[in-house]
Amino acid sequence: MACVIHCGALNKHSYTQASLLSPSGEHSFTIIYNDPKKRQQGLAFNSNEDELATMDEQREALEILSSAAQLSHDQDMRTGEVFEALDYLKQCLTRSGAINDFKKALAIQHPDDRERALRRLFNSIVDLVTG
Secondary structure, three states, rough: OOEEEEEEEEEOOOEEEEEEEOOOOOOOEEEEEEOOOHHHOOOOOOOOOHHHHHHHHHHHHHHHHHHHHOHHHHHHOOOHHHHHHHHHHHHHOOOOOOHHOOOOOOOOOOOOHHHHHHHHHHHHHHHHOOO
């Protein structure tokens, strides 16, 4: 698992970016967190340790869901770890429809349909977390 976290300013915007590569090396995604307050204050980045810890927890939860989507074709991914990651992300988000749908999709019987649904829902969850 490769993970790089960069902090800095881009076009006068405050951001923290986490670039993730899935365990298989086939999929990667980038998470960019914007902080409008810091941007207005002209600060390059937010060094608040609690916010960085939250980002790290969100990254870990997304890694778990990414793996679950990838492995779902051949394995039953209805595990405690996956449900804990979903519950954690649900607490962080104001809209939880994609989280609930991901939980339901874990039980889809046909492996191709299950994997396709989980990959689509994973992308929706990433959009919600990073949006």
